[in-house]
Structures are given as C-alpha cells and as structure tokens.
Amino acid sequence: MHPMLKPALRRAWRGRNTVQFGVTPAHAVTLGPLDIATASFLELLDGTRGLPLLREEARALDLSDRHVDTLVKRLAAAGLLDDPRAGGPAADALRHRAEAMERQRPDVASLSVVHPEPGSGLRRLAARRAMRVQVRGAGRVGAAIAAVLSGSGVGRVDVLDGGHTEPWDIAPGGLPAAAVGERRDSAARQLVRRSAVGGSPRATETDRRSESGEPGLSLIVVAPRDGLAVYAPDPAVAGPWIASGTPHLYAGVIEATGVVGPLVLPGGTGCAGCLALRRSDQDEQWPRMLTQWRSGRRGAVPACDLGLATAVAGLAAAHALSFLDGELPGSTGARWEAALPLLDWRSERIGPHLDCSCGAAGQTEGELTSEAGPAHDTMAG
Numbered sequence: 001m002h003p004m005l006k007p008a009l010r011r012a013w014r015g016r017n018t019v020q021f022g023v024t025p026a027h028a029v030t031l032g033p034l035d036i037a038t039a040s041f042l043e044l045l046d047g048t049r050g051l052p053l054l055r056e057e058a059r060a061l062d063l064s065d066r067h068v069d070t071l072v073k074r075l076a077a078a079g080l081l082d083d084p085r086a087g088g089p090a091a092d093a094l095r096h097r098a099e100a101m102e103r104q105r106p107d108v109a110s111l112s113v114v115h116p117e118p119g120s121g122l123r124r125l126a127a128r129r130a131m132r133v134q135v136r137g138a139g140r141v142g143a144a145i146a147a148v149l150s151g152s153g154v155g156r157v158d159v160l161d162g163g164h165t166e167p168w169d170i171a172p173g174g175l176p177a178a179a180v181g182e183r184r185d186s187a188a189r190q191l192v193r194r195s196a197v198g199g200s201p202r203a204t205e206t207d208r209r210s211e212s213g214e215p216g217l218s219l220i221v222v223a224p225r226d227g228l229a230v231y232a233p234d235p236a237v238a239g240p241w242i243a244s245g246t247p248h249l250y251a252g253v254i255e256a257t258g259v260v261g262p263l264v265l266p267g268g269t270g271c272a273g274c275l276a277l278r279r280s281d282q283d284e285q286w287p288r289m290l291t292q293w294r295s296g297r298r299g300a301v302p303a304c305d306l307g308l309a310t311a312v313a314g315l316a317a318a319h320a321l322s323f324l325d326g327e328l329p330g331s332t333g334a335r336w337e338a339a340l341p342l343l344d345w346r347s348e349r350i351g352p353h354l355d356c357s358c359g360a361a362g363q364t365e366g367e368l369t370s371e372a373g374p375a376h377d378t379m380a381g
C-alpha cells in the first residue's frame, strides 16, 4: 500500500491541533488532537511511499512504527486514504489509458470522496465500463442523459426512439443542430459515440461480450419526449421490466415541471403500477383524466424549458451513475419535482401499493436501506 491523503478533500486546521478534511458536511471528517510530529508526518502521505519507507521516515520524527501503523489504519477507516496503485486489474488497465484518465480525473476524484476504501475511485470508474444502460427517448432530456452517461465512462449506452430529429429536439449537450432531419436513434447513437471517453470499449472487451452473449441491462432510463409518460407512467409499458427485474429510472419535463424518479427496483420499491394506484386512491377522477390526457394533444410540441430539461437530464444522469456505482440514490422509491419559476426541488415518496402485482408491498423497507458509511467520523489522534 502507498497511502495518500485523498487530494479531493481540502484540508484546513480547526484551531491549533485539529485538522478538518473536506469542506461540506456530507464528507467532512476531523482529525485531532495532533502533535507537531504527527502533523508533519501527514505531509508524507502523498502516495509516493510504501509503509516500510513511511515507518523509516517517521522514526526521524520520533514517531514509533506502532504509532504510524495505528494512524494509517485510522485514516483508512475514516475514508481519508487513497492508494494510487490500488483498485484491482480493471483499474490498472484504465491507468494505462492516458487520455481517458486525464479526461476523467475529476470523476475519479469525486468517486474517491464518495467511496471510502483506497483505490475505490478508479475501481468504480473501471466497473462502469462493464455496464449497459438503455435510454428510452432522444429528446432534450433523453439525449443529454445518454451523452452524460457515455461521457462518464458507462461502457454501453443504447438509445431508443422513433421518428426523425425535429428542430426543437436540439439542445446543448444533446442532439446537435446538424442532426435535424436524421433518424433520432442514429443521431443519438452518434452523440453517444462522440461523448464516449477515449472511444468505444477496446476490442478485447467487445470479444469477451460476444462470447458470453449480450449482457443484461444494468439500468433503463425512461426519458420520453412526452413528459406525461414520466409523470403518469403506463404500468403496462413497465411490465416486462418488472418481470425481468430490470431497474428503471424515470426522468422528464411536463409543462413547466421537471421530474426525476422514481428509480424502480422491481419487487423492492414502488413502481409505475404502485404510482397509478396511489393516484387513483387520492383522486378517483384521475384515471378518467389520464385517458383524456393520453389521447389528446397529438401533434402539439410539448412545453419544455431548456434550462429545466438540462437540469433534469443532469440530475437523472447523476442518480443513474450513483446507482450504477452501487448506491441507492434519493430517487429510489421517490420522485423529485421542481416547477418553474421557483424551481425548489421537492421529493415525494412513491411507496409500494398493496394492490400492485409488482410485489414490492410485501418487502420490508429495511432491506433496501443503503449501507453507506457515516457522514461524519471524528477521531482522536
């Protein structure tokens, strides 16, 4: 191990002998009280020295081997240490791809903040290359989500949509103006390719894939151009995903409201069916109105604020990545909504419904609780 204090966390002294790693409450950790020798020793944790050399240099500071070992262990337990050589074979392979590494340095740094164990940043980033995500919809929201996922290192991003690109589908980060008139699916495919880090996955990975057949989908992102299909998703459309156990995340804009979620874990969290039943419970006229909304307004260009669409796409992509990286983001079984002009994001829990055939209502909530570590960790040095 070559311990390195995570460079992504800013360091500041709180008073004379306590140091705080990290600025925001979500990831800040304090360490102290520290004597001067230990404080000097921290400067040596820059990833260039292995433990034997660290112990040797610590002796010059009058620090015992035991003190060094305990300190390193505590720093690691607090999630403050990285290791520039850790992360396993996939991370090693990624280290050799200089262009991808340079481009994704901020992403690795972010992952290192979120995931405590040394080498986890690169390990998670490398793991994304084996993921396959399907984005359904190539409008302002869907295309931008696909581009962000591709640019974030997701190995395969498929986009499904019909028809041809219209001028109002164009968005910065989404389909370009040159795509107008092209088939939406092929324009989106090109966008995904252009956004990919260091080109498409290497041939060896492709070969491995074809040997083992098509990999299953890690996630479906439902981002249709018509936001009604996100606000009031059709349970019949989601049926096959529930049956196959494929996680899916809804995101879109309807009128002047942006919607992210729910992320549905089939059989575990509330689904489109649960949501429909819940709406009918709350408002018995809901199904009647829904039928009218679904059949009307054919041909009209749906309202969609570009800023809101971009925010929804970014937030949805971040939730998707958090899930792909092994976490349960806040959209799991919940929906985030923001309406213009105030744009204050609010969440509503989409609980399982007893009458829904997805079976989520039979699950215990506790089984789905994320096992993320404590946000704060205070240590005595």
Ligand SMILES: [Zn+2]
Pocket (backbone or CB within 6 Å): 269, 270, 271, 272, 273, 274, 275, 352, 353, 356, 357, 358, 359, 360
């Ligand atoms: Zn359900």
